[in-house]
Amino acid sequence: xxxxxxxxxxxxxxxxxxxxxxxxxxxxxxxxxxxxxxxxxxxxxxxxxxxxxxxxxxxxxxxxxxxxxxxxxxxxxxxxxxxxxxxxxxxxxxxxxxxxxxxxxxxxxxxxxxxxxxxxxxxxxxxxxxxxxxxxxxxxxxxxxxxxxxxxxxxxxxxxxxxxxxxxxxxxxxxxxxxxxxxxxxxxxxxxxxxxxxxxxxxxxxxxxxxxxxxxxxxxxxxxxxxxxxxxxxxxxxxxxxxxxxxxxxxxxxxxxxxxxxxxxxxxxxxxxxxxxxxxxxxxxxxxxxxxxxxxxxxxxxxx
Amino acid sequence: xxxxxxxxxxxxxxxxxxxxxxxxxxxxxxxxxxxxxxxxxxxxxxxxxxxxxxxxxxxxxxxxxxxxxxxxxxxxxxxxxxxxxxxxxxxxxxxxxxxxxxxxx
Numbered sequence: 001x002x003x004x005x006x007x008x009x010x011x012x013x014x015x016x017x018x019x020x021x022x023x024x025x026x027x028x029x030x031x032x033x034x035x036x037x038x039x040x041x042x043x044x045x046x047x048x049x050x051x052x053x054x055x056x057x058x059x060x061x062x063x064x065x066x067x068x069x070x071x072x073x074x075x076x077x078x079x080x081x082x083x084x085x086x087x088x089x090x091x092x093x094x095x096x097x098x099x100x101x102x103x104x105x106x107x108x109x110x111x112x113x114x115x116x117x118x119x120x121x122x123x124x125x126x127x128x129x130x131x132x133x134x135x136x137x138x139x140x141x142x143x144x145x146x147x148x149x150x151x152x153x154x155x156x157x158x159x160x161x162x163x164x165x166x167x168x169x170x171x172x173x174x175x176x177x178x179x180x181x182x183x184x185x186x187x188x189x190x191x192x193x194x195x196x197x198x199x200x201x202x203x204x205x206x207x208x209x210x211x212x213x214x215x216x217x218x219x220x221x222x223x224x225x226x227x228x229x230x231x232x233x234x235x236x237x238x239x240x241x242x243x244x245x246x247x248x249x250x251x252x253x254x255x256x257x258x259x260x261x262x263x264x265x266x267x268x269x270x271x272x273x274x275x276x277x278x279x280x281x282x283x284x285x286x287x288x289x290x291x292x293x294x295x296x297x298x299x300x301x302x303x304x
Numbered sequence: 305x306x307x308x309x310x311x312x313x314x315x316x317x318x319x320x321x322x323x324x325x326x327x328x329x330x331x332x333x334x335x336x337x338x339x340x341x342x343x344x345x346x347x348x349x350x351x352x353x354x355x356x357x358x359x360x361x362x363x364x365x366x367x368x369x370x371x372x373x374x375x376x377x378x379x380x381x382x383x384x385x386x387x388x389x390x391x392x393x394x395x396x397x398x399x400x401x402x403x404x405x406x407x408x409x
Contacts, residue, residue, distance in 0.1 A: 033378060033383045033387060036378060040371075040377075041398060044398075044399060047370060048402050051363050058356075066348055069344045073341045104338050105338070105339075260336065
């Protein structure tokens with residue numbers, strides 16, 4: 001306070017010295033401006049606050065409308081049986097129940113079934129060709145080494161060191177990944193959209209685990225069932241299989257729901273499924289190790 | 305209100321009333337939602353957005369009018385231009401804070 005007075009006093013002295021004749025009095029308009037400012041802020045608050053309240057009320061009411069719409073949807077979902085009692089039309093009942101189970105109407109079921117069957121067969125064929133090419137080239141029985149020098153991979157017909165099996169599993173994985181990419185690319189090109197894909201995470205994961213299971217667990221690569229399994233297990237064929245089954249009325253609705261639920265789990269990393277795949281892979285690897293151990297023990301006993 | 309899935313996605317994304325979780329749920333796989341349900345949801349969200357926009361416009365216009373009156377009042381009492389600018393700047397910041405705090409969405 002004392003400093004303020006001192007400054008004001010010094011101000012007066014300077015003004016007098018400069019010859020203005022008298023010192024300026026403290027500016028009253030500054031105080032007036034502050035008062036006006038606070039008054040205006042109060043006015044703004046009086047304008048904005050009721051709008052904020054009305055917006056909040058509107059938001060609550062709108063959320064209520066959304067909840068009602070969802071509740072109506074759920075109520076509608078269980079009305080097909082009730083309606084059947086009235087119309088007694090079985091075909092209509094199946095159609096309506098299918099729509100309820102799916103949560104939507106699936107158009108062109110037969111066309112979908114045929115299309116995805118053909119697509120699945122095509123991807124199975126591609127996988128078969130890739131396996132066949134491998135068998136006829138670098139996995140041929142008479143090839144004893146792949147690569148040069150010490151860094152090469154040695155092979156033998158009986159596959160005593162397991163390198164042939166490992167190469168086969170690796171090739172299977174690689175060719176499957178390429179088939180998956182090809183199917184995604186073909187869907188993108190066909191639909192002319194970049195934000196769509198064919199293979200879903202569940203098909204990809206199933207193909208990975210399935211391939212290892214088939215590569216490790218199937219003893220003979222000559223059996224047709226092994227060839228068939230090896231060819232079917234790829235992301236494209238599995239995805240096409242899901243979609244083919246989904247196109248079947250009623251049963252397909254359950255497949256579709258399961259497929260969606262599994263994909264959601266994988267995408268969000270929720271539930272036991274993501275860990276389930278890891279567990280399956282570890283168990284398969286352990287099974288194979290155990291088989292090898294038993295073979296070694298038997299061999300040792302035989303030698304003795 | 306007839307609309308396709310792309311329109312539905314746009315409406316959900318631009319909604320001022322849905323929170324992030326609700327948007328995620330609706331956008332997760334909109335093709336699986338029944339068309340009638342999608343239409344109803346889109347109608348509710350569009351109506352809300354229209355009302356919110358109208359409220360914003362009305363609010364903006366009333367705030368502008370009040371600010372003009374404030375400027376006139378400052379001129380009338382003879383506030384210096386620099387000080388007036390400072391006050392208006394302060395006012396602009398305070399108004400932004402107030403209006404940002406106001407919307408429920």
